[in-house]
Amino acid sequence: MKSSSGVAVLHLTKRFGAALAVDDLSFSVAPGEIYGLLGPNGAGKTTTLRVLAAILLPTDGRAELAGFDVARDPLGARRQLGFLTGSTGLYARLSGRELLRYFGRLHGMSDANIAARTALLARGLDLEPFLDRRCEALSTGQRQRLSVARAVLHDPAVLILDEPTVGLDVLASRFLREFVRGERDRGKAVIFSTHYLAEAELLCDRIGLLHEGRLIAEGSPAELRASAGGASSLEEAFLSLVAALPAAPGTPAPEATP
């Protein structure tokens, strides 16, 4: 039995050749907590999340998912993880049910367990009307709900959700947020990455602000607003925190929208 069931990131550094994507990053996410990872394009969010998913190897430092070191035991770490990003597409020529069975089996689940979890998620995520349709025939919202089901099918201890509400309408976004809250309440450690600061404010218990691979601020939404001189919103807080940073020579200014 592993000691921790959350996420621990310690002095994580990731380089691609000469380019430094993540620079000495440390944070932790407790079970039953939603941690928002925010930052402008190119801040290192996607790289960090890929290292956590044991898809990329850290150059330095370490990261643990539910006590499994992502570099030393990548398969063990991935078994604890539900990973959903803008790049985790679905197999277009498989039906939703076939897709869930495939990933369930890859996670070592029994067919009975897969069927039970599929039925549960189909009710919870309202997948029933299209579960036997091929993924290529689904709408964006249906695909995203199926992707969520795929990510949580094996009931992982850690959930990483990168931009899960992109392209979803208001109702679907709200539905997804409710689902994520439900997972948190079931004791999951959730890392939620988004460009919608209002959404982060609504959902996240704590937020880490990434800029050029470094964590420049961390705290609850209220703490972050306070640290930015009592900003009225998280967006304002973010802009003032980034503006206060000394500009690195030769680097373009960060985009206005995080």
Place this chain on the structure above:
Amino acid sequence: MKLSDVTLVAAKELRETLRDRRTLVVMVLFPLVVYPLVSLLMAQVMSSHTARGQARRSRVAVVGPVAAAAAVRARLQVDAREFDAGVLAGVGRADAAGDRAAVESGALDAVAEVEPGPRGEARVRLVYDEARDESRQAHDRVGAALGGVLAPGCAPLFSLEDQSVAPRARVGGYVLSKLLPLIVVVMIMLGAFYPAIDITAGERERGTLETILSAPVSRFDLMTGKVIAVATLSTITGLLNMTSMSLTMVEGIRLVGATTPVAIPWTRAASTLIVVVPAAFLFAAVMVAIGAMARSFKEAQTLLTPVYFLCFTPSLIAGLGDWDLTAAAALVPGVNVTLLARDLILGKATAGAALLVVASTLAFGALALTLAARLYDSERLLAADEGTLPLGAWVRRLLSIRGDGAAGSAGGEAVTGASVLASTPSPGHALAVFGLGYVLLFFVFIPLQSWRLVPGLVLSEWVGVLGLVVLYARGTGQRLVDVLRVRRVPLRVLAGAFLVGASAWAVVGLLAEWLAPAPPELVESLRRLVAPQGGRGLALTLALVALTPAVCEEALFRGVILRGFAAKLPRLTSAVLTGTLFGLFHVDLWRLLPTGLLGVVLSLIALEADSIVPAMLAHFVNNACLILLVHEGAVGSAGDMSRRAQISLFAAGMAVLAVGSMLVRGKKPRASAV
């Protein structure tokens, strides 16, 4: 129709297409590099094969009344090179039935049964086996020798009729054996082509790569599953083609109204199944490995098309010639499965050969699968694209039109406006420079050397090959010493390189001699290059044949090409790729193996030492050893040595090579720029 809109659209599409370097590669380099290479290699193989076939003497017995038989023998003996004199003279033969059995068993190629004709001519019934190539050759030779012989008054001296001893099923098997193996192998490859792309580059393009990479499945298991899926599909393609081809052949022969219908030996045709499955596994693994390198469906197609042709060539060579399935041939991928399929259809395959072919094919497949798993590396697949080298910017820099002063500047941080120039060689650059070099080789260097060997060689190497490297460095704004990695190395490394060079010629030469011995003509032509008739001074030969390639070819291969591959690929893969290209650059099928192996060794030295200097030294010493041996008259080819001497030399060579490699490896040298 609005012409201005049509031309506008056409111009935009052309611009977009031509800006895609990969399209250019397929459009320009592919026809210029692959076709000449394939045709030249095939011509070499076929001419060597034809020469061997012609050198074989047909075993033809002549039976019948003494006087008539003597006339036929006398006629056949006119060309002593075509017929085995001993068999022809075969005294005391009168038993035609026994000789027919010998034709059937293959002990004789043909029997000429002679009897006096009514008008004084000799009537010859030629009994042969139309399902055997040697027998068909004997048939043709006897026909040519006796056919046009006229007596005074123009009456033919001989009348000839044929009689084949081959049963229908054997004839069917023979026809099938000429077509089926090649077509089945080609169809297996074709069957693997698109599925291999779909499950590798297609997966990436459809956005499911990250989904599967985040699942708890090891990279090797993932690739094994993919290869099995592709192999299954290509097996089905192969089987369907085999059945369809066999049925079409029967129907085709019936339709053309053949008088003697052939029968398909179905059991033997079905036995080729044991070739289909391993071949499908091998080609699936190779194509999945190549597909794994690609970033898009289109790029995979670009990469796989030449590989498809290169995989197809050995099978074509094997399918067209009448080769024996020797132990060496059983180890050559593509050739082995084609020859085994043929032998299975002809019913002459042995269990040992079949086992060797299946085992070696599976072993090569496993190797390709391991490579595929290594190449399906998420770090590489998800990393940003390599720096591009826009053609216009490259030409401008080459001509120094843009006065940004970056050309020839140190470091090569060459970002000028919108033009991003690569600061180090990349695999794309390696292939492009090789392709350009290859085109020059075919259309300039080889004609130059055929015109005048010495000036041609000097111009090709010092101006052509080295010039290409210099132009590349200048065009990409890099210093030549950085591109080549001209770095000082410790004496220990130089000593190691010397030992490697002093032993590599023996090790790779003997391996080539054992696995694929070169024909005597090639050995002779190489000997003439080193020690021409009329003599050439040793110093000049060393400068031409040792120093020149050691500098110029190393600059191209262990400079731009190796560094380009090594920038993105694992060391061993880079060394093997560079070695293969180095072997291909020598445009000689028989030298492909030794030069390819030498290329791998030299690449490993350059990578280990992180400097081109020891590779140059080893190349020089390797060539110099061969030159000195020829000058001393010590060797013709390894074939002249006894097996025991060969083994001793190989063992000694390996020992020196091992010591040399250890010295080169040592601890990582702290290199400094010269």
